[in-house]
Amino acid sequence: xxxxSQHNHHVILSEAASLELGCNxxxxxxxxxFWYVQYPGQHLQxxxxxxxGDPLVKGIKGFExxxxxxxxxxxxxxxxxxxxxxxxxxxxxxxxxxxAAGNKLTFGGGTRVLVKP
Amino acid sequence: GAVVSQHPSWxxxxxxxxxxxxxxxxxxxxxxxxxxxxxxxxSLMLMATSNEGSKATYEQGxxxxxxxxNHASLTLSTLTVTSAHPEDSSFYICSARDWGLHSNTGExxxxxxxxxxxx
Numbered sequence: 001x002x003x004x005s006q007h008n009h010h011v012i013l014s015e016a017a018s019l020e021l022g023c024n025x026x027x028x029x030x031x032x033x034f035w036y037v038q039y040p041g042q043h044l045q046x047x048x049x050x051x052x053g054d055p056l057v058k059g060i061k062g063f064e065x066x067x068x069x070x071x072x073x074x075x076x077x078x079x080x081x082x083x084x085x086x087x088x089x090x091x092x093x094x095x096x097x098x099x100a101a102g103n104k105l106t107f108g109g110g111t112r113v114l115v116k117p
Numbered sequence: 118g119a120v121v122s123q124h125p126s127w128x129x130x131x132x133x134x135x136x137x138x139x140x141x142x143x144x145x146x147x148x149x150x151x152x153x154x155x156x157x158x159x160s161l162m163l164m165a166t167s168n169e170g171s172k173a174t175y176e177q178g179x180x181x182x183x184x185x186x187n188h189a190s191l192t193l194s195t196l197t198v199t200s201a202h203p204e205d206s207s208f209y210i211c212s213a214r215d216w217g218l219h220s221n222t223g224e225x226x227x228x229x230x231x232x233x234x235x236x
Contacts, residue, residue, distance in 0.1 A: 036227075044161075044210070044227040090160060104151055105212075105225065107160045 004093050006108035014116050015083055021076040021111050023091030033074040034092040034105065035065055044090070050074065061085070083117045120144060121213050123228035130201055131236055138196045138231045140167075140211030146191035147213035151225070152184075155208040164209075167194040201235040208232050 007022035025031060035047040048059025055067040065076045074091060091108040120143040130136050140150055148169045153161040165186050166174040173186035183205075185197040194213075198205050210230045 043229040044212075046224065049224075104163050104166060105161075106163070107153075109160045 004091055004106050004108035006089075006091055006111050008111050009109065010112045010114070012114045012116065013081060016080050017115075019076075019078045019081045019085070019113065021089055021091075021113070023074045023076065023108055024072050025074070025091075025093045025106075026072065027093060027095045030096055032094040033065070033067060034094075035059065035063070035074070035076050036090045036092060036107075037087045038090065038110075039087045047076070047089075081113075081115050083115050086113060086115045088112050121211065121226045121228040123209075123211055123231050125231060126229055127232045129234045129236065132202050133200055135197055135199045136201055136233060138198075138209055138211075138233075140194045140196070140213070140228055142192045142213045142215070142226075145213075145215045147194075147215070148191060150188060150194040150211055150213045152186060152194070152196050153210045153212065155210060155230070157208075161210060164196075167211075169194075198233065201233070203235045206233055206235045 003026045005024045013019060033050040036044045037047050038044050047063050048057045048065055050057045050067045057065050063076060063078050065074055067074050076089060088110050090110045092105040094105055122141045122143055124139045128136055150167040152164045152167060154164050155161045163176050164179045164184060165176060167186045167188040169188045169191055175181045183199055185199060186194065188194040194211060196209060208230050211228045212225045214225055
């Protein structure tokens with residue numbers, strides 16, 4: 001079965017520091033990749049997604065992610081974090097053709113990010 | 118963006134009772150909805166896929182008689198936790214795919230989640 005791994009469970013950093021969260025998946029075929037964010041007390045929100053094309057994906061709130069097929073990775077980055085980026089971040093994967101209605105997201109374990117003011 | 122709403126957002130019940138959680142797509146139709154469960158400090162685990170007009174598809178290890186899913190209309194799916202026990206206490210999240218109004222790529226939108234506590 002496919003799996004999604006997020007390397008860090010907890011990350012603590014100061015404002016203005018750079019952030020990189022790792023995500024690796026095990027599925028060998030075509031994949032669709034997502035990063036979601038869950039702010040404290042709020043529901044999941046989509047940060048960015050990759051279906052095809054340019055492997056460097058720009059998302060909301062200054063986030064970006066790079067798909068490296070050879071490494072089965074989709075790492076999330078932000079050059080300079082703010083206190084408001086404190087949240088839990090989830091990487092997720094759907095294998096194959098996204099428009100197949102039965103496909104479902106597999107989530108990584110999540111990474112809790114705490115940005116100190 | 119699209120709005121998926123869950124109700125109730127928070128419920129406490131006694132052991133042995135049943136609890137129903139509703140998931141609604143407020144401004145788009147969803148033939149497919151997904152129910153997830155999130156344990157504290159863990160990721161979301163897919164429980165089942167809810168299909169409008171047909172039976173839900175359950176993931177391995179999920180008791181279909183325990184977690185009843187009904188997708189009676191294109192905007193409503195319900196999850197009923199039957200004969201709830203303390204180990205059923207969790208955060209239940211639904212999601213629905215929007216194929217047209219807000220996204221032509223079938224983006225998943227998530228509800229706010231429903232926290233169930235069974236005493």
